[in-house]
Amino acid sequence: MSTETGAVSGSETSRIHNIGYRSYDGKRLGRSYARRSLYSQSLRGSFGLGRSAKSKVLPMLLFGVMCMVAAIIVAVAIAAPGTTALPIKYTAFAIYLQAVIGLFLAAQAPQSVSRDLRFKSVPLYFSRPIERADYVVAKLAAMASALFILTGAPLVILYVGALLGKFDFAEQTKGFGQGLVSVALLSVLFAGLGLVMAALTPRRGFGVAAVIAVLTISFGAVSTVQAIAWQTGSTGAIEWLGLFSPITLIGGVQTAFLGATSAFPGGEGPGVGAGVVYLIVVLALVAGSYAVLMRRYRRVGL
């Protein structure tokens, strides 16, 4: 009989749970603390910390690859007699290992944002003190920081190795600084683009595919067209073609301002004039990513 079932389970519930409720009178740290908490949770999550063992595998593996490559370069440089500098420039490292960075972004950007969208946890955030901008900023900053750790750590290894090898201190420090600025810019740009693509779909798989596609297809297309332009002798076009893929954008900026050797065919990197355009495009893309994310979260608000 329904009433009795209800009564029995009701009393059972109260018997089990009746352990006294304590109210909370402590501090409530508010919005900026919540934003920081979301940032640190997302950043740790990017490396699988605080998540299942399975989700630690890929990010840690990629991080290991980045560091190992740097360590090998250092080992080679120190072991080889008579070397006075590292075999590659600091700024070139991220360009060489762009596939690893791309994989990391493709795997972690969707887990950072698609997850909340897919499981509809977003309303839980927005029913708390944080605002939409806090959520977007925290997620962007966390992703950018994760990428910066991924790309900055090997540079630190290179730098430490260079100092141990007693290479020219001033030159190495300058190169290291330029490399850090370059990867910082790369991190922010990639984080913005990656999160936008991941946030547009609640399906994680689509997010992964979209990020990989945008990074590799655009780079492939730009490189091919640049190669054709170089073969056909229209070298003037090469520096402008680099505007159409994220990694060549960064390559262009660091060639123009950060003393990098251009990876463009024939070394036809942009000069300072074109470099300004590159920088503007990078900053516009970052701002655009932020705007798109804000729009996206206005729609899924609650």
Add this chain to the structure above:
Amino acid sequence: MRIQPPGLTTGVVCATIFEDVTVIATESLSKRFPRVTALDRLSLDIGPGVTGLVGSNGAGKSTLIKILLGLSPATEGRAAVLGLDVATSGAAIRERVGYMPEHDCLPPDVSATEFVVHMARMSGLPPTAARERTADTLRHVGLYEERYRPIGGYSTGMKQRVKLAQALVHDPQLVLLDEPTNGLDPVGRDEMLGLIRRVHTDFGISVLVTSHLLGELERTCDHVVVIDGGTLLRSSSTSDFTQTTTTLAVEVTDSDTHPDGTDALRQVLTRAGVNLVGHDGLDGQGLPGAGHILLVEATGEETYDIVRDSVAGLGLGLVRMEQRRHHIAEVFRTEEAPRAAAVTQTVSAVVGAVQQKGSGRDEH
């Protein structure tokens, strides 16, 4: 049907007085979208305690909750939660209010503990306090060892408890629960309703709970607000509805000596001085077989004995004898009847839903 005390219907529809103890107050609150009017000059005044917000799908319940959380600006009118204006103090309100969404909102790959700790920190609790409050709150909602396992493996009932826990973890002064009994079986539903009741009685937290089923809120809520099409249909306290007497539903078989067993029993019971309720003591609610169910007013233990003895004396088989709860819906139906056709229609839709559920439960 003598269910409702006289003088109940009047004067509640336009309660706009702002009292000293007001948890939620709205004043001609309207929300219009390009094609739909979600809320139409809604004026409410909700005090501490457990308040039920009832309306069919699309009645404007979720829109109201969004406005109360300060997440969606009202087109016109104003609203205050815990004395704070929703238009200007959204963040302050959200710090003191908990919200449990209607839909699934839990990531499957983390444990309940990790998830609720994170949500506690998002509400501004320092790390240590967040962990302590999480452990406490999960225990209060009835999650023990399983709280360390990933949420993906939880039953619907356990997930609902986690959702409730994340709404309570920062010790809010008010929680907004959107359809908390959705998808639960009758036992889970009763447990959830009991838990909601305790949120107020034991934790001292006021509750606004929405449902499209009027019936399930009757035991849980102190106050029920019915909205439809964005307008207030009715707002009154449940003590006005609930009855001290209970009704027994009795169904008997027919026999050769008594071809109409129900009628024979009715005559015997009437002679014994037992009050029959409803139309001639029959359950006239139009359910299948309802014509064979006698509704008897139970004044105490002796009524059960009289019914038992009468049935035995007549030599009939007793198919069922069970308590019927008074549904708030019954009150609504009788008093809404004279109102405009549209209104009656909606209410009877709600009533229909309640009765379906009621009849389903009777089989347990």
